[in-house]
Amino acid sequence: MSVIDLLNESLQQKWKFKSTTKVQEEMIPAMLEGKDIVAESPTGSGKTLAYVLPMLHKLDGSKKRTQGLIVAPSQELAMQIVEVIREWSAGTNITVQQLIGGANMARQIEKLKKKPTIVVGTPGRLNDLARTRKLKLNEIEMIVLDECDQLLSRDYRVMVKSFIEGASPNRQVALVSATITDEIQLVASRMLKDPVRIKIKPEEMIKVGKVVHSFVKVEERDKTDALRKLANIEGIRGLAFINHLDQLLLKEMKLKYKNAKVVSLHAEMSKEQRKKSLEEFRNGEARILLATDLAARGLDIEGLTHVIHVDLPHTVEQYLHRSGRTGRAGADGEVLTLLSYKDEKNYRKLLRQVGQKPVQKVIYKGQLIEGNANTIAKKVRDPHDF
Template identity: 40%
Template structure:
């Protein structure tokens, strides 16, 4: 099948041809006709399946008739809500690429950047807004954005919005839009709360499932290292010196963990950048650019930050901390081995993370091969280390008198 078979118009096909895309991916093939038929859609599809184009292309086609209105009279007719700044920017870039030969105007709005330039862009007239929930609601509170004319609402990465605590904001945004609208919900996984949200806001939706979330990319080799928690950094250095080469993405659970590992690797002469939620937008973008342009070959990130990163030709993923949500493991290692490339994933499991590995293996229905030949093996009987503080009380026995006063038998009477 080609994009022509999907009833897309010439200006969109021309822009697509320039990107070099020849034929639609599975999620695009299934989603585009449904969106063009103005159906509500729930799509379960992971990052890297081409899902942005699956909603961007038909939205541009549906809005094409409104494009010749003058800028001042343009109304926002499509709203895409995205959990992170990086994802929002990436989606906006895709919309701008595909709409190159139309007069449709797209803008992206997100927190962590000045609000005034975003207000100026909104005032100039715009057809499509891509936004993170917090900034969108701020602009609405200030009466700077009008959602009364929304025809299509897209909720992208709904499961991540749930993880980040945005689900109530998303419900609020949906209520600010007109009741009669088309809703498209995309989510890599379908937890109960996302299902609940979908049931409350979508009308007779069509369901699309592309590659169940439990399936792991075929092009990724996985290996598991059991290692004491206190030796993970040494194991990481050992593997970087001897085994793992190329562009590497390392996942840590916390921002503190990211920074600690970054400092250690820099001291050992590695070119490293880091990426987490506390960094400003410009710092995050700079880190990503350095990694993409080869100025650093190691990027250390938390899961929330990494979900929006689009990196091609990633050689390896290291799970420095094992995720406690099994689906997160699938997302992480799916960052490598994309588009016919081969990739490797290395997971470091300490005694207290063994239950996480068990859940992951049940989900992916696969026993991850264990590498026992390394310098920091974990004792099979090792129990997780539980740090307890020693009780520090007074060394004196209870009572009002010390030893000295008790030895003086003389009384004053």
């Protein structure tokens, strides 16, 4: 029997996938039983439906009160979750409202008066609405923290704890993320009641594409030009990570000046600007999307061929979080690092910890090919050999 058979008829009829994923198999029954959960599962493994479907099964849209709360660290992830809920709740009496920063608060307050069954929001806006009692936390029966490693970091921890403590005494709480550190696990155990721990390894996912881990050696000052060249390569759809916002803005300005096919996503953009960037990237007008880690949290972009580490990640968790966005749903992908000489030692250490042997590549004549400087020298010397 499939875990989908545990859900109501409406949800069963909407299920069109051939099979469930490992995290869905483990998480759906536990949520239906009302247990608190800490679930660690790779990016692209079906975590959203693993908690959305039990919520839609358990919550009662005929009761005029807000019963479900989903917290996400970024506006984009919150909006994606809302779209999933709208799709799966269509034709039922369950309603959903997004409560994100950057949107009109007065309008959100008006919509809250209609008592949506589920609200999905970012921590700052949810905190503002809860403090002014516009969002009545004591009525909340189910809470999900998506990307919980981010939400339970020191930046948001106090806020998020107040959401959980302010909810109904009989609340159910589920935490999900691609990576959960020991620190986050400890914090979670203090906030939750005897939580079920679910951990899915990448090899347990179905339809995992082949992912190549590669690097191009480049001077720090030449990284912007390397991005320009990559943006000119036919067939590339790359999500490029930059560690600091000021560097992202500088690179974006230089690349746009040279008419490179790039767009960006960062915290200082308005909701409309962010939406426009994502649309241009999704429809192929731009080949590379420049982003910071926070801005790209939870982004689900189909057909992503490359994850590009413009700046080396600081931790293995950060490397895996970024890299998990390619090679999804059976498609192959590539994780490319623009490797400056000062970062070589740390890069080798990271890749050993990840368990990957990287391939060196070069950008040559509008192509990304396997090789190094000697490869190019040989091509120039003996062009007919290639």
